[in-house]
Amino acid sequence: MPEHVLVIGSGRDLPTRLRRSRAGTRTTVVCRLDYLSKLRETTEHTRIIGVRPEAPAEEWTELAEAVHARDPFTRIVAFGERDQDKCAAVGRALGLAAHSPATVALVHDKHAMRVRLREAGVDSTASAVVSDVDELRAFLAAHGTPCIVKPAEGSFSKGIALVREIDEAAAAFGRASGELGDLHGTEVLVEQFHEGPQFSVEAFSEAGEHQIVAITRKYSDPRNFVELGHVSPAPLEPAQEKQVHDYVERILDALGIGSGATHTEVVLSDAGPRVIETHVRMGGDEIPALAHDVTGVDLAECLIRHTLGEQVLPDIRATLAAPRTPRSSAIWFAALPAPGVLAEITGLAAAREVPGVTEVESLVGPGAAIETLESSASRVAHARAVAPTAEAALAAAREAIGRLTFHVGVRAADQGAL
Known part of the structure; x- marks a missing residue:
């Protein structure tokens, strides 16, 4: 039977990949009105429904039920961070497989997550x-x-x-x-706060069974903890790697996460791993691309296949077990020390010529308002690189960023901040 997938949120290119992965697959999107501009290939969706940002889950559910009565959905998915609570509520109402509302609440409410992990004996923070x-x-x-x-x-x-x-x-x-x-x-x-290096852990789960795909070392600004770079695989000893694997699987079990892609951030303290937060989605900052570079596992493709009801853990495990030449993949971000308006970025061609660099991209365009580093949205460019070691991959990505020049005009309102 052809699939009709209800997509909650925009999902960037993933709804397109979803339709192309199996003949006859259709998508209907329900998303916030302010996300409509983020949708791609809009005319390829069966329908698009915009919802006011403050609308309660009941409104999303009623809209989905109205469509479902006329043109039934076979699957439901939320690829992004926001409105996963709506996806859980709609999935439950329509009898479609999705994370439970209780699990999504635990993941999104960081305090509730902490309480649950203490109760389960997983993390005493x-x-x-x-x-x-x-x-x-x-x-x-x-x-x-x-x-x-x-x-x-x-x-x-x-x-x-x-x-x-x-x-x-x-x-x-x-x-x-x-x-x-x-x-x-x-x-x-x-x-x-736990002192120690920080890591991102990408995992995939099916029917309550978990597989860790990659551990990525992350480097953050020491003042506000905005990520500045990542490298995968993380340079860990085998015993440390196993410790992180076991710990993250216990977190997923305690929070009731039994399916799909997850992104968990941990710090490796003197007392062992301690969670920062977890998410029932793929990681951001191109971390899935880094994982793909070094493991061969395409997490986005796995998530699409999983959404359509396919079993993917056996393929993930076979790919992880296959012989591969060891290498590392890194990304580094640029941020500016003062606010203003971007005129242009020069040096992109020179940055792309750095040996090992696979991608250099600007994250903002001419005329964009630039702020100092306050969040991940403040970053203005990134560079990715592949090399035999973590140190070499990071060095190449950072050298590429160092070759960029950002021409910024200072706004009158910002002059007092300089």
Whole structure:
């Protein structure tokens, strides 16, 4: 029977790949009105429904039910981060396989995730939701520093601050609760900070069975933890790699994640792995591309096949077990030290000539407003490279970024910040 897939959100090129992967597959998209401009090949969808951003899950469900009554869906998927709660609610209402609302709630609510992992004996990291600076100071006094203060819900590494002294509490609370504008009114989460290198773990699950595909070392800005670069595979000893594998699988089990692609961020502390957060989606920052470079596993293709009901774990495991020449793949990002308006980027051709470099891309165009590094959306370009070692791949990607020149005009409103 031909598939009719309900896609929640935009999904970039994945809905197109979904339709092309099997003859007769159709897609209907339900997404926020502000995501309509992100849709690709719009005329190829069977229909597109735009929903106001503040619409409750019940409205999304009613719209999906109305279409389902006329043109039944066979599958449902949310490829991105936002509105996975809507996907879970609609899936349950229509009897389509999706993550449960309870699992999505645990993944999106970072405090609820912490509580669940403590209850399950997986991770003992102390945390609390605080409503004002006094509550934040009380947590710091009880649990000590350093601690991380961040929005209880959020993405793009926005609003995160490291607090090493109690007198930093007020500034950190302001940053997490609304200093960046679109975070205004969000709850603030404080949690113990674990020192150590940080890693991203890409996994795929079917019927409650998990397979770790890749571990990527990540490099972040020490002030606000925005990612500046990644390299895969992470340079880990076999015992450390196994420790991370086992730990992440326990996290997925505790949160009830039994299917699909996941992206989990951990820190390898002196006491062992400790989770930063997890997501029921593929990683961003081109991490799936890095994983593909070094393992041969195409996570996007696996997710598409999985969405259409195919079993993919055997193929993933066969690919991981196949002989391959060891190599590393890295990405590095550019960010600017001052705000302004981008006029142009020069040096792209020279950057692409660096040995080992596979891609150099600008992330903004002429006329774009540039801000200093406050979130992952602040970054202006990236370079990817492949080399025999992690050090060589990172060096090539960073050299490529170093060959770029950004011509920026300073806005009058920003002159006081310089």
